[in-house]
Structure formats: structure tokens, C-alpha cells
Amino acid sequence: MNWVIKMFSSSLGQKFIMALTGLFLCSFLIVHMIGNLQLFKADDGLAFNTYAVFMTTNPFIKVTSYLLYFSILFHAIKGILLVVKNNKARPVKYAVQNGAANSHWTSRSMGVLGTIILVFIVIHMKNFWFEYKFGHEIGYTSYYTNLATGVTVSKEMSAEYTQFNKMEEGMTADENGQYRLVIVKDLYKAVAIQFKEWYLVALYVLCMFAVGFHLFHGFKSAFQSLGLNHSKYNGLINFLGIWVFSILIPAGFAAMPLFFFFK
Amino acid sequence: MEKNLNLNLKVWRQKNANDKGKFEEYKVNNISTDMSFLEMFDVLNDRLVTEDKEPIAFDHDCREGICGSCSMFINGQPHGPKQGVTTCQLHMRSFNDGDTIVVEPWRATAFPVIKDLVVDRSAFDRIISAGGFISINTGNAQDANAIPIPKDDADEAFAAAACIGCGACVAACKNASAMLFVSAKVSQFALLPQGQPERYQRVSEMVAQMDLEGFGACTNTGACSAECPKGISLTHIARMNRDFLVAGMSTNEK
């Protein structure tokens, strides 16, 4: 195992770690994006809340999520250590440095952009992930879906209501027919409430800019760090890096708070 | 056509490695646009000597852009504002009358200042000593045409070998990383059949030495390649990354 430590503690090895964890986080963004699209569904959050339950209970997802937390931490810590190391490589700074002449500002600001994102992740996880898993603020909502008409009616449960699982399913009936009843922890509502706060919306939108700029350089840089630089594929990598990861995904995420704010 | 310029220079002066150093300002007048940047320094130094002042020390030798000695950080860029040239090839027609020009030495832990604008780049030599060679003793070679080399590979190896070891890559990099320099040599030999036997050992040892010298890590900003007077490409860094990964994962070592 000596060689593993030796390899990954070298300056190149550390960059491999940054690249691998970074690309893994990119792949998470896609999953997170697709899942969160449920927020736009006009079903009072049934689909989104169901998805949230799935994400927190499926064993495979659970394992992956630990990998994710680990990646975030590792990416952040390694990043900070690299910044420290890199600063040490030039203790006396230039009086004048015209970086714009030879490089894109995003590539020179990965540490700052990364820090903004890290702070954002902490806030974001505190607001939703922690509250959802461990908090007591988020209540339950019941959804009655008429099996004949397909119409869903939601009803908030009282604040004191609680149940063992995040979601319980069952069947019920009344004069209008049979219903599928779902009582589920209502993360959707938490989202809707929080995104009525202008400062939080502003924070989210701004941080999505940080994500976009971070990935503008980070995505293709990861491939370079892994040695994957070839004129045949660079076009595709650049395209994905710019259009998907630095524009489409951040824009999609930014649309969510805006959607609720103006809803 | 030739014109004459009056310029304000802000030059880093530092007596020796232990001195703190500071900027000194000089006015130089009637500088012909036909002069090279270093010839402008010659004129200034001539004046300083006549005025009983210590002339500015700077490294230079061939003055035709190939030896890699000259090393000035001019207005925030290594070798000045023009790309693809060394300081000695930078001519005063790249500047305008009345300009203020700030001149600093390369700044990096691995390149300590010796005096004024002169820095110690022996770290590069030590990196080459660590593995930047093909171990062949004189007289061992077979006929030069015994192994054909695809022209593309030979050309690409040459493009890497064009590195003049000036250190502009380190100077330009926000992390003072030496990746471009090291990868140029790694890549040159990785592309040639003669370099294969030691390919993976070479990359491991050169990278280890590079880290030991105190250079920073690579952030892939591309500043090195953009400022490289020989236009060495980032693809060489990618090749080195790849080879390093292969070396780490597959070679036999303790």
C-alpha cells in the first residue's frame, strides 16, 4: 500500500484525487438535477416527496451518498491543502501580475469559487438534508389519489403528527371512489416556504453562478489532470463542460428557488 | 519606422539572496524602437556605471531567443507582453512613449533570487539529473536508421524538446508549478522508441524531484503554455499525467 500513499501524495496524485472526486461530484449534479425536476411538477409535491424518501432509504443510494459526502470533504480538504502548498511555492508575490493575458479568470479562482460552493453546501445541507433527516420542523402531508380520475388532493397533517417511516402508503375509499393514500414527510413544503425568502433565493442564485464558473474550468481540467487530452475528444469535453455543466445545470438549479419565489 | 521613446522603469533591486529588496525607479530617454528590451537595459546600465551606481544584474547570453538565460517579468508577464518571444527578442516597438514598465525577477520558492533580476534555476538541472535522459553510454548506439520513427511522433517529440528551460512557465503559473518544463522532457522521450525502456521510471523520478524542489501543483490554467516562448503545449502535461498514473499503478516498486 506504500505505493498508493506515495502516488497520491505527490503533486500529480493530489490532482488525480481532485479530478476523480470532482468528476464524481459532477455526476451527482446530474442525478440531483433530474430528481429535483420533480419540484416543477404541479402535484403539490407528491412526486418530489416520494423521490426524497427514495433517495434517503434505498440502500444503494445510501451507500453512494456516503461516497458523495466523502468526495465533497476530500475534494474540499485536498483543495485547501493544494492552495496552501501552491501559496508556499511563491511566498513573494509579484507587484504586477497580468493573469488575464495568459489564462481565464475562472482557472485562477478555483479556490475562491470552491470555498463559496463549500459554504453553500453547508447551508444547503443544513436547511434541507439535516432538517429532513434529523430535524423536527418538517411535517407530514397526506395525498389522496382518486384511482378512477387520477386527481390528487393533498392535506397537511397536524403539526404533532408523526410516523415511524418517512412514508406510509395505503388504500382508502369514500363516496367518490377508491383512493391511494400516501402520508409522507413534506420536504416540498419546506422548499416552498424557504424559497419565499428573498435573501435565500439570492444566495442560491449567486452560488449557482459560482458552481457554473467552477465547472467552466473544473470539468475539462479534471480530464487534463487524468491525462485525457486528445484533439479528437477535447471538443466534446469542452462542449459538455461549458454547455452542460457550467450553463445548463447551474441554470436549472437556479430556476428552482426562482420558481418558488415567483410562484 | 524607428521612433524614440521616453520611459519610466520600475526595476526590482536586491543586493543578494538575503537582502529584502525593493523597487527602484529610473527614467530612460531616447530609446529607439529598434532596440531590444535588453539593449535598453544596456543603455541604462551604461548610464548607471557612469553615475557611479551599481548596474542592474540580469541573466542573458545568446540574445536570439534560444539559450533560455534571459528571465524578466515585465508588466505582469514573463518575457513581457508579446507571446512567443523571450525577453531578448522583445523589441521596444512593443511599447509606447511615456509607458511605465515594471520589471521583476521570476518569483518562486524553487527559484531564489541571487541578485536584482537574476534567479537560481538549478532546480531544473536537478530535475533533469533525476531522470531526464536516456541511459545510453557513448559508443553503445546502433545505426541511427535501425528504428524508424513515425514522422508525427518525431515531430511531436521535437515540439516538446524545443523547451529552452527559461522558467517562464514557472514564472507565469499562479502556483509556480514546473509541470510544463518537466512534462516537455517526459513527453519527448515518451514519444520516442529510444525512451521506452525507462519511460515509467523516468516520470516517477522526475516528478518526485519536482515536488522536492518546492514547485507548486498544476491547476491547468494554461498560463505556462500561453507564455512559453516556444509554445510548448499542454498536451505534454496530459501525457505526463497519464504516464505517471500508469507508472504508479503498474510498475514494480517497493
Added chain:
Amino acid sequence: MTSKLDSKIPEGNLEQKWTKYRSTVPLVNPANKRSLEIIIVGSGLAGASAAASLAELGYKVKVFCFQDSARRAHSIAAQGGINAAKNYQNDGDSTYRLFYDTIKGGDYRAREANVYRLAEVSANIIDQSVASGVPFAREYGGLLSNRSFGGTQVQRTFYAAGQTGQQLLLGAYSGLQRQVGTGNVKMYARHEMLDVVTIDGKCRGIIARDLTTGKLERHFGHAVLLCSGGYGNVFFLSTNAMGSNVTAAWKAHKKGAMFANPCFTQIHPTCIPVSGDHQSKLTLMSESLRNDGRIWVPAKLEDALALREGRIKPNDIKEEDRDYYLERRYPAFGNLVPRDVASRAAKERCDAGYGVNKTGEAVFLDFAANTIRYGKIEANKKGMHNPTEEQVVAMGKAVVKEKYGNLFDMYQQITGVNPYEQPMMIYPAVHYTMGGLWVDYNLMTNIPGLYALGEANFSDHGANRLGASALMQGLADGYFVIPYTIGAYLSKEIMTKAISTDHEAFVEAEKNVQNTIDRLLSIKGSKTVDYYHKKLGLIIWNQCGMARNEAGLKKAISDVQALREEFWSNVKVPGSANGLNQELEKAGRVADFLELGELMCKDALERNESCGGHFREEYQTEEGEALRDDENYKYVAAWEYFAGNKWELHKEDLIYDNIKIAQRSYK
């Protein structure tokens, strides 16, 4: 022949000499090699290759260079290529032909045996370089590419774009650094050799100055190899690097080593002309440009004057008013005559008042005709039967750009003139010095244990060097000659223990060096070092440059003497000797040039003939060609130094057993 000069050329047939000698030269066994120390001064092609090769053999080697790294030696600036008798092109090349071309190109002033050996080992150099990773240009089939060069009729020049010297040096340098890594070589960069130390008539070490700290150091060696390059910077303006100097060779000369043929200097015809007084050095434009450029000056004096005054542009001059003087004078070789001939012809026109540029010291190198020719070929390839003139020019320019793009860019960068639109201006400049320390067949000077390799010696190029031969000689000496020939001396030194550097000879030598430094710093005169260097350069360029004559040389000698005297009483060297002091370094070098300059003129004055780079105006044919005097001057002029800048001439007769001497003709 004077008894002091024993060239030690082995007996036997020319073809057998080296092979036989190599097999009989005494050897040093590996165990003894480990206790033998060799000092190498200079890390260019000769120095780096010698250091690597000798260290591989097991000797303990110390290498000194004044630059900050061994890789910066001026060999790096060679552009064109390296000759080798490989005959890969199947065009009839052979060892003999390379040998013959070199002797003829040198105007019959080089030693047969040395040159033949050079031709023999030339092929090994290419093998060695390729094996050490030098990326030479290749054909699509993967094999090595060759180009032709001036003065030959075969394609034997190997090249790596316009950076052959760089690639070869980096190859040798990597071999050297490998030995530095193993500890077999100890590298002393930013060190300048300031004297050799002799004990009982043998060379035993050097005094070097650490340029960073200013400290003087004593280093012992069983043998000392000077690989310190040529002395072209005596002219101040040359294509040499700013730091190139004669100091190492000159100090050896003053300790008794003879200096041979100092007046043989090469003036390269295609350099960028001087632009003003600020000029610090000259830049070479590769000789390959002469393949496609036509050289001309205005045929009318009034046009030349108008050009100089900027009233007309070169393109305003009509075709019939242009004088393509090389094509006129040398119809057979045209623009491709050897360097010395082309340079002199340019000077002849400029002296006659036809020169261009504001200084009147430049001629045109015009690509217009070939641009159109290439354009037409391209049009043909594309099946365009009636292309417009603009189309032809545009396509032609693209071809020219492909071939010479980097050179054209460099020209534009330096001059600010676009050479695609206007003809280039060129003028000859000092480029290489054939003369140097006298050495025998073993490359040893007349001081036992002191060797000279590469441009620092005089041995292989006679009175004129052919293009692409300097790289060949440097590497031949370092890789394939010295590792064998040094055995002849060191095999007798195995009992010599390392001599303490406290020995009085070291103390004495260091004291002398210290005195010189103190003296330079104490003058505190009113003129800078460069002032004297420029003045010296001008004297030598005007009187001992492309053309020389008796009166001029005599005047130059007294001028140099007077200048030297003034230098030692009025030079201003600022700062102290403790630490980096670049003015002090320059001062020491210029002080040596001021002595060498006189010897060059003396040598030129003594040689009453014209040959190669040495053109005495009194000795020319009616057509203005060089007139050699083989009867009286077929010898190597080796000068012995005596205190107070006095010299005695020793002659080594040149014997041609294998070549019939003839007048060089390129008509």
C-alpha cells in the same frame, strides 16, 4: 617544423591511422580511472559530450561553465544542421568525400589526419545522438531526413528544424546531467575559469571564480580540457552569445599553450544588419535562406543613395536596375557560394557605394522571384490554368511561410519590416573562429595534460569552416576522440596522487588572479568596459575583418596597443569582487580580448596570402578572388606567448599526401 610542435600524427595509411591508433593507444584500467580527476571547462557540445563520456568510463570529472546551467552553452544557437557521412541518400557520399570537402572548404589549411578522423566518426555521432533521444527531422517512412548545405554536392546534413544545435546540446547535456545525478560529474555552474595551474611543466588544475559569491577556488585535475568555444566576440558585434569569451584559452596561452591561426575567422553572409549604436549583438538568419532568396543591390549609385535616404522603396527599383552580383560573378554556384566568398562579395558592393539600409551596410535578400515560382507550382498542383497574379503571389507566400515562417517572423520581430512584402536586408557578421589553441592529434596542447576541444582548438576547419561542421567537430572531439586519446597521457599519470591545492603553484596562480581583479576594480576610470570593447571591435572589424591589408593591420596593431593601455588606466568597473558583478566579469574578458586582438592582427600581417576567411587585399586574382600561396604559407601558424605581449611564431607544415591541392573555384 619547430621541435616544440609535434603533431603526433600516427603512421600508416590515412584510412588506417585512427583505427590502428585507437586500438593501440594505452588504456587506463577501471580501478585507476576512479582516482584520476579531469577538469572540463565549458559545457557546450564538446564539453558536455566529453564530460558524459569520460564519466561513463569511470573518471572523476568536474565541469565548469559561466552560465547558470550547462544547457545554455552557445552551441545551443546553431541552427542549420550537422554533417555526417552516412550516405543515407545514396548520393555517393563517403568518409573520403566528407574529408575532401572539409579540406577543400578549409582552403587547404587543415591537417589531413585530423579531418579524416572527423569524417570517420561523423556517422557515429548521428547514431549516438539518435540513441540519446535527439529528435532529428524524419521522412514519412520514419527514417532520417537530410538537407544540403553550402560547399557540398551531396545531402549529408542532419537537422532538427532550425534548432539542431539546441537539440544536440540537450542530448549531450542530458548525458552530462545523468552523470551529475550519479555523482560521477560534479557540476560548477556560474563559475569562470581564470587561470590554469601548471606544475613541473604539466597542467594540474585551474583557478575558478564562483560568480555568485565572488570567491576564488582552486581545483586540481590530472588533466584539464578546455572546451570553451571561440573568440568571435573580440569583434564586439558577432553572432556569438554575449558571454562567449576567449579567457580560458587565453589564460592557457599565457601559461605556454600555443595559439594557432588566430586570424582565421569566419564571417557569415546572412545576418540581420546593424540598426544603430545601441546594437549589442547580431542575429544570424539561417544559411538555408540562400536556397530561395536572390541577393542583389541597386545597379545605380543614385538608387542606392535614394534608398539609404528613404526616398524610394526597394520594390520601386526596376528589374533591370538591380545587380544580382553573386549570380553575375559566380554563375555556377550563384547565391550558394561558400560563406567567405558570399561575405566578401557583399562587402565589395557596399564599399563601392551600392549598399542599402540607412548605414549603407546591407544588401537585399529577395524572395519575390521564388515566391512567384512556388505560386505557379501550387497553381499547377491545384489545376488552376490561368491564375491571377495575386493568386500566384498568395499561394507562393504560403509556401515560403511553410518553409521559412519562423525565420521570417524573427526578422520582422527584430527589424519591424515585413519580409513577405519587402526584401530582407542582410549583411555579413562574425560567426565562428577557425583558429584556436594549437593541439596535436590527441587534442592536447603543447602543455602536457592540457587539452582543447571543439571551437577552442584550431584543428579541423583550416581557413574556413563549412556549414554544419561545427556541431560535428564539437561532438566528435567530445564523444569519440578524447575518451581514447586521453589515455595516451593519463596512462602515465596513474601513479600521480591528487596534488593538494595548497601547493605553491596554486597559491601563486590564485594570487595572480586576485591581483588582476583588484587592479581592474582599483582603476576607477571614466569609461565603461563596453566602451573599450566596442572600440576594439571596430578596429578589428575594419582592419582584420572580411578584408585585410598590410597598412591597415599595422595601424590596427598600434591602435589595439594604445587602446589596451588606455583600458588599463581609464576603465571603470563598479562594485566589488564579493558577489555577483557582471561588469567585473566583462572587464576580465575584454582585457583578454585586448591582447588577443593584437595577436590576430599580427597573424594576419604575417600571412602574406589570401585563404578562406583570411583575405589580404594585396593577394588576389585579377577577378578579385583569394590568391593562396601554398609554397610559403602551407603551414599552421602557432604563436608562443612571452611576457609583455610578445610572441614567437612556430610553424607546423601541412602535408597533403592524399589530396591534390587546387585553387578553390565556385565559378
